[in-house]
Amino acid sequence: MLHVVIMAGGAGTRFWPRSRTTTPKQLLNIVGETTMIQQTAARVESLVKPEQTWVVTNALQAPEVFRQLPLVPRENILIEPVGRNTAPCIGLAALHILKKDPQAVMAVLAADHLIKPDSAFCDTLSSAAKIAHESHACITIGIIPTRPETGYGYIQFVENEFKESGNHRAHRVKTFAEKPNLETAINFVAAGDFLWNSGMFIWRADTIVKLIEIYLPELHEGLMEIEQTLGTTKYDKTLDRVYHKVKGISIDYGVMEHTKDVYVIPSSFEWNDVGSWEEVYHLSPKDATGNAVMGEAILLDSTNTLVYAPGKIVAGIGLNDYIIVSTNDALLIVPRAQAQDVKKIVEELQRRKKNEFL
Amino acid sequence: MLHVVIMAGGAGTRFWPRSRTTTPKQLLNIVGETTMIQQTAARVESLVKPEQTWVVTNALQAPEVFRQLPLVPRENILIEPVGRNTAPCIGLAALHILKKDPQAVMAVLAADHLIKPDSAFCDTLSSAAKIAHESHACITIGIIPTRPETGYGYIQFVENEFKESGNHRAHRVKTFAEKPNLETAINFVAAGDFLWNSGMFIWRADTIVKLIEIYLPELHEGLMEIEQTLGTTKYDKTLDRVYHKVKGISIDYGVMEHTKDVYVIPSSFEWNDVGSWEEVYHLSPKDATGNAVMGEAILLDSTNTLVYAPGKIVAGIGLNDYIIVSTNDALLIVPRAQAQDVKKIVEELQRRKKNEFL
Numbered sequence: 001m002l003h004v005v006i007m008a009g010g011a012g013t014r015f016w017p018r019s020r021t022t023t024p025k026q027l028l029n030i031v032g033e034t035t036m037i038q039q040t041a042a043r044v045e046s047l048v049k050p051e052q053t054w055v056v057t058n059a060l061q062a063p064e065v066f067r068q069l070p071l072v073p074r075e076n077i078l079i080e081p082v083g084r085n086t087a088p089c090i091g092l093a094a095l096h097i098l099k100k101d102p103q104a105v106m107a108v109l110a111a112d113h114l115i116k117p118d119s120a121f122c123d124t125l126s127s128a129a130k131i132a133h134e135s136h137a138c139i140t141i142g143i144i145p146t147r148p149e150t151g152y153g154y155i156q157f158v159e160n161e162f163k164e165s166g167n168h169r170a171h172r173v174k175t176f177a178e179k180p181n182l183e184t185a186i187n188f189v190a191a192g193d194f195l196w197n198s199g200m201f202i203w204r205a206d207t208i209v210k211l212i213e214i215y216l217p218e219l220h221e222g223l224m225e226i227e228q229t230l231g232t233t234k235y236d237k238t239l240d241r242v243y244h245k246v247k248g249i250s251i252d253y254g255v256m257e258h259t260k261d262v263y264v265i266p267s268s269f270e271w272n273d274v275g276s277w278e279e280v281y282h283l284s285p286k287d288a289t290g291n292a293v294m295g296e297a298i299l300l301d302s303t304n305t306l307v308y309a310p311g312k313i314v315a316g317i318g319l320n321d322y323i324i325v326s327t328n329d330a331l332l333i334v335p336r337a338q339a340q341d342v343k344k345i346v347e348e349l350q351r352r353k354k355n356e357f358l
Numbered sequence: 359m360l361h362v363v364i365m366a367g368g369a370g371t372r373f374w375p376r377s378r379t380t381t382p383k384q385l386l387n388i389v390g391e392t393t394m395i396q397q398t399a400a401r402v403e404s405l406v407k408p409e410q411t412w413v414v415t416n417a418l419q420a421p422e423v424f425r426q427l428p429l430v431p432r433e434n435i436l437i438e439p440v441g442r443n444t445a446p447c448i449g450l451a452a453l454h455i456l457k458k459d460p461q462a463v464m465a466v467l468a469a470d471h472l473i474k475p476d477s478a479f480c481d482t483l484s485s486a487a488k489i490a491h492e493s494h495a496c497i498t499i500g501i502i503p504t505r506p507e508t509g510y511g512y513i514q515f516v517e518n519e520f521k522e523s524g525n526h527r528a529h530r531v532k533t534f535a536e537k538p539n540l541e542t543a544i545n546f547v548a549a550g551d552f553l554w555n556s557g558m559f560i561w562r563a564d565t566i567v568k569l570i571e572i573y574l575p576e577l578h579e580g581l582m583e584i585e586q587t588l589g590t591t592k593y594d595k596t597l598d599r600v601y602h603k604v605k606g607i608s609i610d611y612g613v614m615e616h617t618k619d620v621y622v623i624p625s626s627f628e629w630n631d632v633g634s635w636e637e638v639y640h641l642s643p644k645d646a647t648g649n650a651v652m653g654e655a656i657l658l659d660s661t662n663t664l665v666y667a668p669g670k671i672v673a674g675i676g677l678n679d680y681i682i683v684s685t686n687d688a689l690l691i692v693p694r695a696q697a698q699d700v701k702k703i704v705e706e707l708q709r710r711k712k713n714e715f716l
Contacts, residue, residue, distance in 0.1 A: 017673070296715075298706045300699065309689060313715045315375070315703040317692040324691065331667060331684045333691060334675040341658070345673040348656050357671045 005093040008111035013346040017330035026111035037111040085248040094205040108201045120269040127168035128202035139202040142195025142264040148185035153197035170263035278339035281306040363451040366469035371704040375688030384469035395469040439598040443606040452563040466559045478627040485526035486560035497560040500553025500622040506543035511555035528621035636697035639664040
């Protein structure tokens with residue numbers, strides 16, 4: 001049976017001031033009517049029941065996750081005591097799923113990606129799940145690159161070595177490549193056998209636990225301690241102890257790059273990780289002067305500007321290529337070309353110890 | 359006895375979004391700790407008791423005036439049914455004052471001017487009141503111009519014809535000049551015998567009522583109807599009827615420009631009518647990069663910018679010579695050079711019928 005694991009622990013400082021410590025990007029409706037985690041859960045509801053849907057989050061964000069996903073059973077929302085990157089997170093989810101369903105296939109998804117249409121995505125997941133179930137291989141989804149992006153990792157695949165299911169081919173992965181420089185990225189995209197690493201994986205829960213045992217034995221030891229206490233009163237304390245002991249490591253770096261039996265399915269859907277306000281601008285409908293407005297705005301002599309201020313009115317004059325975000329207690333005004341510098345602002349807030357604005 | 363009349367009916371659209379229909383500039387603390395009307399009342403408290411302090415306002419703003427000036431007796435706060443410019447306003451105040459004190463001198467002040475030091479201003483008022491009481495002349499205060507401002511009216515005076523009191527000379531007024539074009543304004547300032555019309559007047563209450571009778575007989579007739587009902591239950595209804603009947607006209611245009619017995623005292627104090635956000639920028643303390651911040655701000659690569667956002671945090675990158683004003687439900691971002699265009703924004707809001715933001 002397929003289970004979906006939504007990883008929802010990210011801090012998402014790039015959407016300040018809309019994103020805050022307790023409400024990062026995945027819990028916001030920055031793009032669309034519902035929040036990104038709600039869209040993620042809704043996207044797969046034709047494939048999995050709420051009882052087969054899992055979320056891994058942290059204590060700060062858990063209340064909002066409960067609120068936003070009322071159909072997902074509380075016990076399926078796993079709360080990590082501290083963030084330790086994706087390997088422990090995925091291992092923890094695997095334990096919980098195996099206890100319910102020893103034959104389970106799990107699809108690990110990010111909570112904050114924009115994907116459409118849902119049907120094409122579900123179709124891909126179904127094929128991947130079938131291959132993973134039968135072959136015990138690890139399947140990942142690779143996004144067909146549309147530009148030489150330096151912000152993502154890449155996956156190189158072997159064209160003529162693949163497993164097939166439905167309309168999809170899962171090609172054997174040749175290498176996982178770290179985020180490249182621009183020159184390398186250009187070569188990757190030109191080569192044709194490189195895909196963006198979307199961070200989405202499909203595998204049998206028992207497969208990934210076994211791979212963790214091989215490549216991350218210390219983590220596996222910790223997971224086994226946790227497994228002993230599943231469903232008991234000792235669970236929370238053990239989880240806390242293990243998490244504070246294990247080191248943070250990504251599943252890519254810790255497992256995927258070492259194991260041979262990894263396959264990648266090239267995407268057949270639109271995908272966007274909505275990584276910055278600049279992406280939101282690109283994703284938003286625009287008026288004739290290129291302005292994208294969420295909220296109400298009066299813009300004079302202004303072009304190609306994003307205004308994100310739901311429930312407010314924004315009056316601007318002479319704003320060209322700007323990003324403007326207004327919340328109840330904070331305001332951001334940056335040139336679109338410097339959208340990434342929002343991180344600098346968050347760092348400055350941390351330095352000034354302005355926790356009320358973080 | 360001296361009475362002070364504070365005219366506080368202005369709509370003040372130039373300070374949107376901070377100023378709103380119910381809280382125009384005079385009821386805000388845009389400059390300083392207390393509001394401008396509170397500063398105006400406090401400025402003259404060494405000269406007049408609260409019972410000799412009068413405010414003319416409208417129904418929308420009256421509750422806030424009551425709240426801000428708790429010492430002024432409620433019956434001294436006169437509420438006009440509709441705005442009819444300054445002549446009816448001043449006539450109405452004169453009626454109320456005369457009923458209490460037939461010998462009264464009244465000083466008519468704007469509620470939203472910044473003046474300092476208070477002592478120099480009170481000294482001027484005292485001298486003006488003495489001259490007005492004894493000579494039955496109309497006295498106005500003229501501001502010594504510091505630039506060829508085209509936004510004010512000017513008063514030309516006769517150098518060698520004056521009345522004296524204390525350290526002050528009140529010169530006979532030669533002409534009231536409307537707002538000039540720039541060339542004319544330059545000539546005015548160069549001439550040396552022109553002052554800015556501050557809109558502040560000092561005269562006996564009986565004098566101004568008599569002048570209204572001569573130059574604005576219809577208004578006088580209306581005022582006499584009101585006078586009959588002062589202190590009776592018919593007052594409100596009569597006031598309403600008369601105000602809807604009389605035409606709006608300024609005391610300058612309706613009376614001052616026609617009567618001969620007008621004198622002007624050149625100012626011996628700092629004066630600023632705080633006419634726009636640009637003025638607020640000039641009046642505010644600035645950091646080394648020329649930024650003036652009310653609230654908390656992180657400004658990177660930004661210079662000579664005004665941030666007015668009490669209680670909020672504003673993060674800006676690449677803002678040079680901008681005005682940024684953030685309130686709970688609205689946000690203004692304009693280049694300083696276009697500070698006057700705030701009016702355009704308010705007009706657009708009116709056109710869109712966005713009354714909740716006006």
